Amino acid sequence: MEVLSVLILVITFLFFLGLGVPVAWSLGLSSMFTLMVTVATMPAITTVAQRMGAGLDSFSLLAIPFFIVAGELMNRGGIANRLIEFAKSLTGRLPGGLLHVNVVAAMLMGAIAGSAVAAASSMGGILGKRMEKEGYPKALGAAVNITSSTTGLIIPPSNVLIVYSLASGGVSVAALFVAGYLPGLLIGLLLMITAAILIKANKLPAGEPTSFKLITSTFFHAVPSLFLLVLVIGGIVGGVFTATEASAIAVVYSLVLSLFYREIGWKHLPQVLLKSAETTAVVMLLIATSMAMSWVMSSEDIPQNISSALLSLSDNKIVILILINLLLLFVGIFMDMTPAVLIFTPIFLPVVTKLGVDPVHFGIMMVTNLCIGLCTPPVGSVLFIGVGIAKISIQQVIKPLLPLFLAMIVALALIMIFPEISLWLPRMFGL
Numbered sequence: 001m002e003v004l005s006v007l008i009l010v011i012t013f014l015f016f017l018g019l020g021v022p023v024a025w026s027l028g029l030s031s032m033f034t035l036m037v038t039v040a041t042m043p044a045i046t047t048v049a050q051r052m053g054a055g056l057d058s059f060s061l062l063a064i065p066f067f068i069v070a071g072e073l074m075n076r077g078g079i080a081n082r083l084i085e086f087a088k089s090l091t092g093r094l095p096g097g098l099l100h101v102n103v104v105a106a107m108l109m110g111a112i113a114g115s116a117v118a119a120a121s122s123m124g125g126i127l128g129k130r131m132e133k134e135g136y137p138k139a140l141g142a143a144v145n146i147t148s149s150t151t152g153l154i155i156p157p158s159n160v161l162i163v164y165s166l167a168s169g170g171v172s173v174a175a176l177f178v179a180g181y182l183p184g185l186l187i188g189l190l191l192m193i194t195a196a197i198l199i200k201a202n203k204l205p206a207g208e209p210t211s212f213k214l215i216t217s218t219f220f221h222a223v224p225s226l227f228l229l230v231l232v233i234g235g236i237v238g239g240v241f242t243a244t245e246a247s248a249i250a251v252v253y254s255l256v257l258s259l260f261y262r263e264i265g266w267k268h269l270p271q272v273l274l275k276s277a278e279t280t281a282v283v284m285l286l287i288a289t290s291m292a293m294s295w296v297m298s299s300e301d302i303p304q305n306i307s308s309a310l311l312s313l314s315d316n317k318i319v320i321l322i323l324i325n326l327l328l329l330f331v332g333i334f335m336d337m338t339p340a341v342l343i344f345t346p347i348f349l350p351v352v353t354k355l356g357v358d359p360v361h362f363g364i365m366m367v368t369n370l371c372i373g374l375c376t377p378p379v380g381s382v383l384f385i386g387v388g389i390a391k392i393s394i395q396q397v398i399k400p401l402l403p404l405f406l407a408m409i410v411a412l413a414l415i416m417i418f419p420e421i422s423l424w425l426p427r428m429f430g431l
């Protein structure tokens with residue numbers, strides 16, 4: 001019966017995706033049809049609906065809509081411009097400096113907004129015109145923007161890490177947040193090294209001269225934005241408030257800062273809240289249907305069977321992690337990050353914990369892996385935003401994306417092989 005359930009689950013899910021049905025509905029419908037193998041139609045429908053409701057019954061999930069609102073306020077409130085100017089003062093003088101500015105600013109924006117989409121749209125919209133004016137190849141600029149924007153999902157605060165905490169059964173959000181810093185910086189560094197090679201190949205010019213005075217000035221203007229990092233992460237690590245409470249504080253602080261900068265006014269708030277509600281609705285529906293599918297798979301013993309099959313192949317931790325990473329890389333091409341985390345965490349986490357892998361380390365590795373999928377067709381949301389803002393085709397951006405993909409895969413391999421990259425900071429803070 002388990003084999004039949006797996007076949008029905010996979011075939012119906014792919015069938016609905018092939019018809020163009022949204023991922024969330026495909027997850028829910030395939031879960032319902034799988035459950036109908038063992039129970040009657042109405043109980044199957046009722047059970048899936050109940051599991052969707054139960055999946056959203058979590059206090060920690062309240063952090064997601066708050067961080068989405070905070071990210072939307074930051075994106076519109078002039079914060080991105082100040083971060084870009086600060087990043088430009090640090091790296092703008094290097095050859096092809098605007099590409100390095102893009103990477104550094106995306107990391108800073110991601111560290112504040114926690115959204116790859118927000119970082120890609122902000123950096124692409126602001127830096128894209130500057131790059132085009134200074135003679136940068138459009139495809140290269142878009143490729144760097146697309147890949148660097150994903151660092152915001154690893155560097156905290158990150159909604160995906162909150163989702164992983166839920167799917168894993170309660171891994172500390174604070175530990176995950178702190179663990180994301182070094183891997184996020186590693187990815188950014190490798191992207192900058194790769195960009196430097198591409199810059200040399202394209203013979204791009206150096207940027208504008210900088211000075212200590214300019215760095216100090218731009219840093220001073222960026223301090224109020226950067227202080228949000230200290231406020232949110234410092235409060236969580238220090239035990240002053242939980243991640244959910246920190247997300248609410250982030251909204252209040254972002255609102256006050258945006259009004260202070262006068263980039264938005266009270267009249268803009270309904271639009272900000274409406275956009276945030278739309279994003280939240282999509283994310284929450286994905287979480288609900290993913291949790292329903294996870295429950296169906298668990299009831300059919302699918303995770304246990306996959307775990308036994310993997311452990312029967314090898315008892316070598318690195319071999320199993322390589323196999324899992326290859327599968328996740330494949331999954332990331334066709335599935336959005338949130339449902340992938342919710343579906344595959346309960347399957348793979350018991351396998352790796354039996355081999356002695358820390359759940360925090362596995363969470364960072366998994367999110368890093370799935371970030372690559374956000375940059376690949378056919379469902380790469382960050383890819384579509386990046387090429388849309390740059391006004392180029394996906395075919396044009398693929399060539400410069402390939403070496404940047406390789407840099408991200410190298411970062412993933414280093415994170416997998418050396419767990420201390422993820423675990424050193426959490427252990428230092430006693431998390």
